[in-house]
Amino acid sequence: MSTKTLLMGCAASAILLSCRTRFGAITMFLLLASLALTCNLLYRLILWPKLLSPTRHLPGPTSASFLMGNFPIIHGVRSGAPQANWMRTIPNSGLLRYLDLFNIERVLPTTAEALKEVLHTKSYCFIKPPILTSDVAKILGRTGLLFVEGEEHKMQRKLLLPAFSHAHIKALVPGFWSKGMEMTEKVAAVVRASRSSGGEGEEGVVVEMGRWCSLATLDIIGSCGFGYEFRALESASISGSSDTEEKSGSELANAYNTIFNKGSPSWIAVVLSTIFPSSFVQYLALKRTREVARAAGTIRRVTARILAAKKSALATSPKDSESNDILSVMLKSDTYTGPEGESSMRDQMMTFLAAGHETTATSMIWAIYTLSLPENRHIQSRLRAEIHAAFPSGVPATVTYDQIANLKYLSYITSEVLRLHPPVGVTLRMAGEDTTLNGEFLPKGTSIVISPFAINRSVALWGADAEEFKPERWAGGADGAAAVESNYGFLTFLAGPRGCIGHVFARAEFKCLLAAAVGRFEFGQDGKKELVVKAGVTAKPVGGIPVTVREVVWG
Structure with a gap:
């Protein structure tokens, strides 16, 4: 007892x-x-x-x-x-x-x-x-990969690995670049429209880049992950583009904007959840709870529509039947059959939709912000020079995986941004049974906090300059390899059997989008907005990060 x-x-x-x-x-x-x-x-x-x-x-x-x-x-x-x-x-x-x-x-x-x-x-x-x-x-x-446990997790991960293989990601890079080009065209249109109306300052036009990064990554996970075109960038208006509240033209993008960009969950709900079951709290008439519930309903409805369209395409097109995107892999498996299998497939899609676009968009925001700081403008210039030198004939219509992989300084910068600014700063685990950790007894139910933000900045693991932005620290290792001795010293994608299955996808996508943006624009600080980052699902600044944007001549 x-x-x-x-x-x-x-x-x-x-x-x-x-x-x-x-x-x-x-x-x-x-x-x-x-x-x-x-x-x-x-x-x-x-x-x-x-x-x-x-x-x-x-x-x-x-x-x-x-x-x-x-x-x-x-x-x-x-x-x-x-x-x-x-x-x-x-x-x-x-x-x-x-x-x-x-x-x-x-x-x-x-x-x-x-x-x-x-x-x-x-x-x-x-x-x-x-x-x-x-x-x-x-x-x-x-019931997606993020939340299932034990043997179910092992089975799902094994099933989905082909969709995230190195060979498959290499084939997706041209698609990543294409969406990056579409994003820069939209931003260029914003800059030109503002310039023509007299809105350009000495440093350039102020643009809230987070909005465009989010739309681009949503389009990428749709086309490259599910073989489905959301056309979020295409439908987005360029007017008032510094306003993060503006409707994008994509109901899915608007739903994710509600969840991730309009404040943290109601703290009343958080407090009540510590006393009462969450199933009870969610029925209370709390404004934020209702907003999130409506947004989640929209996401589930859209994923059901994508699933139906994909099933139809696979049934009628031999070309589609050979596809190896995430959704095609699931549909070809006997695991996702019947009503329960279809429900699980929708949950899997919801997992990859949110994790696959919101995290990379957050990384892009931090990369642009970091490179726009006065003390880092020389780093931005060096990166731009590397990109232009790799493509001396002008903006490339397409790129290959090897071309992006050969941009070493780009790799160092993206790795350093991911180290200092992991999209998810804290995550939780719980002892599912009585156990020990580091020699200490932990009773069942003990909460464990894993903090990628804290570990990635650990002086014991990274040295006295752990808090500094130093891309060169990555020069000693292979692409994607941590510049720290332990595999558990860089936790942006976690590690072990439950590490992020899409980390190669995310890195390649991040590199393509950042290369497209820095190759086309020069970013600076407008100095009018204080950076405020609060606890939330992802570590995004409140209200985004408006930066000054100025077009540059390629090469």
Whole structure:
């Protein structure tokens, strides 16, 4: 019998004995229910985290609040930033512990050895916690690769690997470049329209590049991932393009804009979810909850339409039947048959739609922002020179994988951006059973925080200049190889059996889009907007990052 059960049982027995002769059955039931809830809250909020938890002796920050733990520090800042600070300032032997909202304890692995246990050695022991599978799964697909566990995850990953093979990605690069060219044409139209109306400043025209990057990556995952044309760039208006709220012309793009670009989830819902089941909270009349639910409904409806179109194409066209995109691979498998298989396939599509376009768009935003900083303009110029030298005849209509791979400085820059600005700064795991980590006992249900943002900036792993933007640090390794000894020192794509299956796809896509943008434009800072990054699904600046854009002569 657990300590929690024993305490609550004793309390209930005591009140039952004292009240059964004085009150009616209904009154006694309400008293017992109130007492049980009080005991449960007392146990969860105070007794367990402060007096009983076996991890309470681990080093960590002092609690900023008696009941709210370190939540006041974490809330409202960039995901991973507090963890990075604690790793730098609190001595530890591989694990830190802190308290989140309502004193929910979090264990933070800080060394490559501890991370290897979570991500590789015991990867199927540390599972996705309910808070992710119940809330985020509404957007990313509950039965997709991101959330399934154990043997189901192994089976799905093995099935999908052909769609992400190196040979297949090489064949997709011309498609990546084509969408990059389409994006730069749209941005060029914005610049010219603003210039003609007198809106160009000394440094160029101010453009919110995040909008165009998001539309481009959505088109890429549609055409290269599903063999389906969303035409999000084509349908987007160039008027008012610095306004992130503007409708794009694509209902799918608008749905993702609602989810990722219009603020974090309602904190009222977050607080209530720690007390009540999330299935109850989602039915409350909270504005943000309703917005996300409508957006998720749109995404699910669009994915069903894509699926129907793909089925029809595969049935009627021999050329389509030979396709090796993600959706074709799933449709050719016996795994996704029947109503349950089709539902699982839609969830898989939702996973890749969100993860496949939002993360790369976020990386593009950070790359353009970083290169536009005054201290990095020389890096931007050097990159542009490399791109122009590789294509001396002018803007290429198409490129090959090898041509992009040979742009070494481009590779260094994209790797360094991914290191310093991982799209997902923090993710969660939970001990699915009683286990140990780094020699410490963890009871079932213990929350584990993995912070790519903090690990990627670890002085112990990356040296004293870990916080600096230094593309040259990648010059010693092969393309895509981390400039750090351990595979667990660069966690942008995580690692181990549950590492990102699409990391080669994402890197190639990122390189093509950045080469297309920097080859065509010079980016600078307009100096009118303060950079604000808050905790959220992805680490995107609030309101985007408007930069000055000026066309350059190729070569």
